Amino acid sequence: MRGGIYLRIHAFLERRFPERRVFLKSDSDTRFIRLSSETQIVAVAGLTVFVSWAIVATAIVLMDSIGSGNFRDQARRDQQVYQERLNALSTERDRRAEEALAAQDRFNSALAQISTMQSELLASETRRRELETGIDIIQTNLRETISEREALKRSVRDLREQTAPDSPEQVLAATAPEQLDFLTTALSETAAERDQIEADAQSALAQRDDLELELALTAQRNDQIFRQLEEAMAISVEPLNKMFSSAGLPPDRILEQVRRGYNGEGGPLEPLSLSTRGEEPSPDETRANALLNQMSQLNLYRMAAAQAPFSVPVNLGQVRQTSGFGYRRDPKTGGRRLHKGSDFAGGTGTDIFATADGVVTHAGWSSGYGKLVKIQHAFGIETRYAHNSNLRVKVGQRVSRGDHIADMGTTGRSTGTHLHYEVRVNGKPVNPMIYIKAARNVF
Numbered sequence: 001m002r003g004g005i006y007l008r009i010h011a012f013l014e015r016r017f018p019e020r021r022v023f024l025k026s027d028s029d030t031r032f033i034r035l036s037s038e039t040q041i042v043a044v045a046g047l048t049v050f051v052s053w054a055i056v057a058t059a060i061v062l063m064d065s066i067g068s069g070n071f072r073d074q075a076r077r078d079q080q081v082y083q084e085r086l087n088a089l090s091t092e093r094d095r096r097a098e099e100a101l102a103a104q105d106r107f108n109s110a111l112a113q114i115s116t117m118q119s120e121l122l123a124s125e126t127r128r129r130e131l132e133t134g135i136d137i138i139q140t141n142l143r144e145t146i147s148e149r150e151a152l153k154r155s156v157r158d159l160r161e162q163t164a165p166d167s168p169e170q171v172l173a174a175t176a177p178e179q180l181d182f183l184t185t186a187l188s189e190t191a192a193e194r195d196q197i198e199a200d201a202q203s204a205l206a207q208r209d210d211l212e213l214e215l216a217l218t219a220q221r222n223d224q225i226f227r228q229l230e231e232a233m234a235i236s237v238e239p240l241n242k243m244f245s246s247a248g249l250p251p252d253r254i255l256e257q258v259r260r261g262y263n264g265e266g267g268p269l270e271p272l273s274l275s276t277r278g279e280e281p282s283p284d285e286t287r288a289n290a291l292l293n294q295m296s297q298l299n300l301y302r303m304a305a306a307q308a309p310f311s312v313p314v315n316l317g318q319v320r321q322t323s324g325f326g327y328r329r330d331p332k333t334g335g336r337r338l339h340k341g342s343d344f345a346g347g348t349g350t351d352i353f354a355t356a357d358g359v360v361t362h363a364g365w366s367s368g369y370g371k372l373v374k375i376q377h378a379f380g381i382e383t384r385y386a387h388n389s390n391l392r393v394k395v396g397q398r399v400s401r402g403d404h405i406a407d408m409g410t411t412g413r414s415t416g417t418h419l420h421y422e423v424r425v426n427g428k429p430v431n432p433m434i435y436i437k438a439a440r441n442v443f
Contacts, residue, residue, distance in 0.1 A: 013037035086316050110229050128211050135204045149190050243438045258304045307378035309355035309435050313421050319346035325431035340429035341422035348417050350408035354399045363391050370412020384422035387414045
């Protein structure tokens with residue numbers, strides 16, 4: 001049974017793949033190779049498998065090449081979009097800085113105007129008081145003169161009624177007309193003096209009305225100036241308050257710490273007092289003192305902002321951010337580790353700047369970091385600038401925000417030219433972008 005099946009299969013293969021012979025002829029001999037049906041089937045199957053494998057491998061290589069090209073194009077497009085975004089952010093930052101400078105100029109101009117108006121107000125108040133005192137004196141003299149004149153008239157009238165025609169007094173009056181002339185002249189002069197005093201009083205009252213109108217207009221202008229200043233202060237203080245809160249720095253605690261460590265630069269503003277008699281302050285004095293308190297708070301915010309790392313350590317138009325804060329895969333060990341800062345890639349020698357006022361505590365080689373700069377700031381904050389090619393500061397040197405402290409390089413444990421920037425609070429690393437993003441719309 002089994003032999004019959006084999007014979008039928010062999011006969012079928014013979015019809016499809018008849019036996020073939022391949023002759024090999026030389027000068028002295030002729031030989032051949034017999035290719036049976038089974039051998040031909042195996043050769044055809046092997047060739048088919050090889051051709052199929054070649055087609056599949058070629059397709060895979062082509063697909064991988066097309067995919068790599070698309071990925072590179074997408075990466076270039078993403079890089080271009082990111083660069084445009086960085087340029088837009090840089091333009092927005094410059095515009096905000098210009099607005100802040102313009103607001104500061106307006107504030108200084110308004111403050112100078114307030115000082116001038118305050119001086120004018122004091123002079124007007126002094127003049128008004130002097131005029132009121134003069135009016136009171138004139139009115140008192142006028143009343144006394146009128147009373148004296150009326151008393152003198154009554155005395156003359158009584159004298160005329162009580163004197164007989166032939167009395168010695170009448171005779172004396174007839175024989176002494178000079179006395180009556182003197183009395184009449186004195187009365188006339190008194191009346192003229194009274195009229196002049198009344199005219200002066202009316203003029204003084206008119207001047208008082210003019211002064212009161214001028215004072216009302218001055219008060220109105222002062223109220224407008226106060227409102228503009230109060231709005232300007234609210235606009236200036238609120239972004240700073242939000243900036244410190246977003247960075248995780250409680251504004252009240254930060255301002256109190258700056259106030260305790262104040263060394264005299266800038267100076268707190270003293271309360272305004274126009275009275276020397278212990279009187280309650282006027283509404284204008286209360287509003288002016290409130291503005292001075294806000295200005296003092298703004299000054300403290302300015303000093304605090306200079307001591308915290310709110311600025312960017314490099315010029316964003318010359319670099320790009322290549323890595324952020326957080327856990328990532330170590331390309332050398334393959335394990336996960338915490339990347340304690342942000343990386344900014346750029347050309348060798350790119351300028352690196354201090355992000356806040358502070359004191360340099362390290363400037364030299366450090367394992368892994370390469371050439372490293374450490375700066376200690378206020379509020380327990382420390383910044384680190386690693387992988388530099390050249391250092392421009394020394395240990396113990398005091399630096400200000402924006403000072404050129406190093407040049408970008410690739411020293412230490414680095415795979416390319418870049419800056420590794422760290423921020424540490426009380427020794428614990430935090431994300432540097434928290435501070436940079438918090439100040440994005442302020443500086």
